[in-house]
Amino acid sequence: MQQPNPVLSALGDAGKRLTIARRAVAEAITEQAGHFTAEDVLAASRLRRRAVARATVFRSLDLLVDLGLVERVDLPSGDHAYVACEPDAHHHHVVCSACGRSVEVGELGLRPILERIESSTGFAIDSHRLELFGLCPECRATAASKRSA
Amino acid sequence: MQQPNPVLSALGDAGKRLTIARRAVAEAITEQAGHFTAEDVLAASRLRRRAVARATVFRSLDLLVDLGLVERVDLPSGDHAYVACEPDAHHHHVVCSACGRSVEVGELGLRPILERIESSTGFAIDSHRLELFGLCPECRATAASKRSA
DNA sequence: TTATATGCAAACGCTTTGCATCACG
DNA sequence: CGTGATGCAAAGCGTTTGCATATAA
Numbered sequence: 647m648q649q650p651n652p653v654l655s656a657l658g659d660a661g662k663r664l665t666i667a668r669r670a671v672a673e674a675i676t677e678q679a680g681h682f683t684a685e686d687v688l689a690a691s692r693l694r695r696r697a698v699a700r701a702t703v704f705r706s707l708d709l710l711v712d713l714g715l716v717e718r719v720d721l722p723s724g725d726h727a728y729v730a731c732e733p734d735a736h737h738h739h740v741v742c743s744a745c746g747r748s749v750e751v752g753e754l755g756l757r758p759i760l761e762r763i764e765s766s767t768g769f770a771i772d773s774h775r776l777e778l779f780g781l782c783p784e785c786r787a788t789a790a791s792k793r794s795a
Numbered sequence: 796m797q798q799p800n801p802v803l804s805a806l807g808d809a810g811k812r813l814t815i816a817r818r819a820v821a822e823a824i825t826e827q828a829g830h831f832t833a834e835d836v837l838a839a840s841r842l843r844r845r846a847v848a849r850a851t852v853f854r855s856l857d858l859l860v861d862l863g864l865v866e867r868v869d870l871p872s873g874d875h876a877y878v879a880c881e882p883d884a885h886h887h888h889v890v891c892s893a894c895g896r897s898v899e900v901g902e903l904g905l906r907p908i909l910e911r912i913e914s915s916t917g918f919a920i921d922s923h924r925l926e927l928f929g930l931c932p933e934c935r936a937t938a939a940s941k942r943s944a
Numbered sequence: 945t946t947a948t949a950t951g952c953a954a955a956c957g958c959t960t961t962g963c964a965t966c967a968c969g
Numbered sequence: 970c971g972t973g974a975t976g977c978a979a980a981g982c983g984t985t986t987g988c989a990t991a992t993a994a
Contacts, residue, residue: 811973811974812972812973812974814973814974814975815975816974816975816976817974847975847976848975848976848977849976849977850975850976850977850978851974851975851976854974854975
């Protein structure tokens with residue numbers, strides 16, 4: 647009828663079993679607006695018919711990270727969170743520090759910068775992480791209206 | 796006689812007490828070549844006259860992070876580590892994935908990229924983290940000689 | 945049917961905290 | 970001296986593991 651959830655179809659493509667627990671995790675993830683923690687997924691699964699065991703949440707998240715369907719980000723606080731994302735393409739995330747919503751931003755013009763760093767330091771850079779934090783448009787609006795109130 | 800350790804003098808400037816424990820932590824940090832964990836500092840302090848309590852290591856590291864003498868980096872593994880660094884100036888770190896050595900790289904030409912992201916996403920970006928990983932010159936050489944051996 | 949995945953609970957590792965004591969300034 | 974720092978041990982939290990059971994394919 648439908649591909650109700652891209653995460654599920656990707657799991658299928660990878661030859662993984664579509665278990666009840668994984669469906670629950672997949673649904674929990676897709677209903678997250680922005681970044682989320684393992685605890686968030688666990689809590690979301692509890693609101694559904696069947697709660698998923700804590701260990702299973704972690705195992706599922708690991709699997710999804712391996713498949714590139716989810717990425718791990720480290721918040722400025724040092725906490726570990728996850729964001730759902732498109733597989734394959736190299737990209738970065740902009741995370742709203744107020745509501746947690748996140749947006750992908752593609753490769754950007756980072757390459758020339760990396761090359762400059764390589765030549766100045768002599769390092770051969772093989773990976774990098776750029777994480778951006780700020781206020782999303784909605785939260786900016788909210789903040790602005792509060793300020794003027 | 797001497798300012799044996801820049802970390803110590805910075806602590807003094809900040810009006811913090813120069814305790815035995817902090818001296819030990821400061822020495823442990825300055826003898827680290829690259830990034831290090833709280834556990835590394837603890838281990839280093841144990842090799843000296845007086846071991847520092849685990850809790851004190853964390854408290855000292857927090858303090859040093861607040862003072863900008865040390866920065867926290869999140870390794871690709873997700874582990875938390877620290878790197879000593881120059882205070883004030885905004886900069887990023889390049890971390891060797893083989894030996895852990897790290898180098899600071901200044902602000903780079905990131906600003907135009909951030910502006911581009913702001914206009915395309917509508918976010919007001921107020922902080923970012925760029926962490927770079929790769930092989931430092933020495934480890935590249937080592938890797939190369941091993942390959943040819 | 946059979947390899948995989950799950951649940952449960954215990955173990956783990958890192959980090960923080962409460963509190964009495966200690967020591968820098 | 971007085972306040973801030975330390976040590977210790979216990980608690981906290983997120984995450985992982987072992988193992989018997991359940992289940993998707």
